[in-house]
Amino acid sequence: MLHVTLLHTARRLAQSRGVDVSRFPGDHPTHQVVQLLRHHGISRVLDVGANDGGYATELRRFGYTGRIVSFEPVSEPFRLLGKHARHDPDWMTLHCAIGAESAKVTINVAANNAASSSVLRMLATHEEAAPGAMIVGAETVTQNALDGLWPDITEPDDLVFLKADVQGYERQVLDGVAEHLDRVTGLQLELSMLPLYEGGWLYEEALDWASRHGFALMRLIPGFTDERTGQMMQADGVFFRS
Secondary structure, three states: OHHHHHHHHHHHHHHHOOOOOOOOOOOOHHHHHHHHHHHOOOOEEEEEOOOOOHHHHHHHHOOOOOEEEEEOOOHHHHHHHHHHHOOOOOEEEEOOEEOOOOEEEEEEEEOOOOOOOEOOOEOHHHHHHOHHHOEEEEEEEEEEOHHHHHHHHOOOOOOEEEEEOOOOOHHHHHHOOHHHHHHEEEEEEEEEOOOOEOOOOOHHHHHHHHHHOOEEEEEEEEOOEEOOOOEEOEEEEEEEEO
């Protein structure tokens, strides 16, 4: 009982200073994602919009041992991604955007280490809620569809998990994997509660698409929040075939 009381007191003290303390690793979102990957036998993760490799690094930290293919179009995050992946033989990196077709596209590069960069134009809703993510440049990059890359990035017996962190461009990524969608066992998609990028879909559209294609929502992971109001602007939905 004393041990529990001390833990409770320590947590209350941390919270009074703006820090929350939770049970590790059980309450960590990535640990829970890795549990789902393991349960569904996932052998390959397609990490679209990888930035500097933080997502894949977290998967490894929590015990995912399968193959990873990371795609990042913006030059500086891709350079860092290569550094993080270079000693992992089961982690491939590709310098390109992913969309509905092969093309040249312009990426609007955001100030927050390019984490909020998108092919789509950022709306004022996003800029006002997250001024640190303002657009500060642009890069013209090669875009590929996953269907065209599929034979080079997967094996015939793979169970594939597709994560798309592409700031409103999720629909285009999914359109580009239509021919191989039956090979995708699970998905992680960014869900926007309000319009944040011009032409980006909202969470209702993403949930409807997932349901129509046989995917069930199995986890929600909180995303960024407007600190002025407390309103959540984005979350990640984790889906697997039901």
